Amino acid sequence: MRAIRKSRPAPGLELCEVPEPRAGSGEVLIRVRYAGVCGTDLHIADWDQWAQGRIRPPVVLGHEFAGEIVEVGADVAAEFRVGELVTAEGHIVCGHCRQCRMGDAHICQNTRIIGVDRDGAFADLVAVPAGNVVALNGIPATTGAIMDPLGNAFHAVLAGNAVSGATVLVLGCGPIGCFAVGVAKAAGAASIIASDINPRRLELARTMGAHHVLDARSEDVPRRVAELTRGEGADLVLEMSGSAEAVKQAFGAVRLGGRVHLLGLPKGEVALELSSNLIFKGVTVYGVIGRRMFETWHQMQSFLSSGLLDPTPVITHRFPLEAIDDALHAIRSGEAGKVILEIGS
Ligand SMILES: [Zn+2]
Numbered sequence: 001m002r003a004i005r006k007s008r009p010a011p012g013l014e015l016c017e018v019p020e021p022r023a024g025s026g027e028v029l030i031r032v033r034y035a036g037v038c039g040t041d042l043h044i045a046d047w048d049q050w051a052q053g054r055i056r057p058p059v060v061l062g063h064e065f066a067g068e069i070v071e072v073g074a075d076v077a078a079e080f081r082v083g084e085l086v087t088a089e090g091h092i093v094c095g096h097c098r099q100c101r102m103g104d105a106h107i108c109q110n111t112r113i114i115g116v117d118r119d120g121a122f123a124d125l126v127a128v129p130a131g132n133v134v135a136l137n138g139i140p141a142t143t144g145a146i147m148d149p150l151g152n153a154f155h156a157v158l159a160g161n162a163v164s165g166a167t168v169l170v171l172g173c174g175p176i177g178c179f180a181v182g183v184a185k186a187a188g189a190a191s192i193i194a195s196d197i198n199p200r201r202l203e204l205a206r207t208m209g210a211h212h213v214l215d216a217r218s219e220d221v222p223r224r225v226a227e228l229t230r231g232e233g234a235d236l237v238l239e240m241s242g243s244a245e246a247v248k249q250a251f252g253a254v255r256l257g258g259r260v261h262l263l264g265l266p267k268g269e270v271a272l273e274l275s276s277n278l279i280f281k282g283v284t285v286y287g288v289i290g291r292r293m294f295e296t297w298h299q300m301q302s303f304l305s306s307g308l309l310d311p312t313p314v315i316t317h318r319f320p321l322e323a324i325d326d327a328l329h330a331i332r333s334g335e336a337g338k339v340i341l342e343i344g345s
């Protein structure tokens with residue numbers, strides 16, 4: 001079968017012919033229809049410091065995908081059938097560490113990631129543990145392929161139950177930021193303010209339901225948020241960019257007693273004056289990693305199946321599997337929303 005692989009510990013990716021995987025015990029085999037391409041794949045392609053420390057080539061990339069079950073391995077619960085359209089949680093967790101046992105499997109200390117630590121979905125077929133598989137139940141396969149990053153947005157917006165009737169500030173309107181705007185809207189936010197340094201992305205945020213968009217290149221974000229909230233600040237701030245400047249803006253723009261949810265990964269240390277920005281304001285800070293298993297997935301399925309949210313406007317680019325370099329280029333340009341690969345049908 002075809003697969004996009006990191007074959008050697010060096011920059012670049014390779015389209016190769018590899019043997020078809022089989023469904024091992026407790027696994028299902030999925031014929032991939034669509035797969036999402038994301039920043040993680042870019043890090044692996046570029047062979048940056050994180051990738052060098054984590055990836056053990058050869059490995060097939062791809063952790064965001066949807067497809068059809070073609071084989072069910074031994075010891076798999078009967079609910080999965082050949083022919084069923086599914087997606088999967090990309091984090092394979094141990095089930096026995098302290099966090100797993102306390103219901104916080106999204107921070108399992110033994111997490112292994114599909115398409116990072118074992119072969120992934122930029123291929124005609126992928127084998128995954130049945131416990132990670134999520135049935136689409138009528139959700140289109142294109143949407144299924146983006147439920148991993150969409151789930152990050154659901155997790156970011158819904159953590160802390162602070163969104164209903166709230167003013168939400170989204171800093172960074174990449175795909176997950178734009179998804180978060182849509183989720184906040186669907187979940188009943190009263191006012192959504194989105195900020196970015198790219199006009200194209202601000203336009204996408206507006207399409208997804210942002211009431212106000214701020215160009216962070218020319219506007220003072222905390223001051224504009226204060227103006228839009230009668231001087232109070234935002235109830236809930238979602239930092240999705242990883243920019244140190246935006247992290248500071250997050251704490252400058254949050255209201256007294258508000259929440260800051262951090263998802264973007266800053267490159268280095270971020271200097272922040274804590275007394276006035278966090279402690280005296282009584283701010284709650286929450287780190288967003290992955291999706292709560294499987295609470296986030298159930299919430300997401302409800303929003304998607306009921307039509308409360310249509311995330312597909314965020315998908316701006318589609319490429320065939322062979323055009324992975326073009327897909328990565330589109331992401332690098334900063335002009336793309338979500339980029340997906342069309343692999344099978
Ligand atoms: Zn991803």
Ligand SMILES: [Zn+2]
Nearest residue numbers: 094097100108
């Ligand atoms: Zn664990």
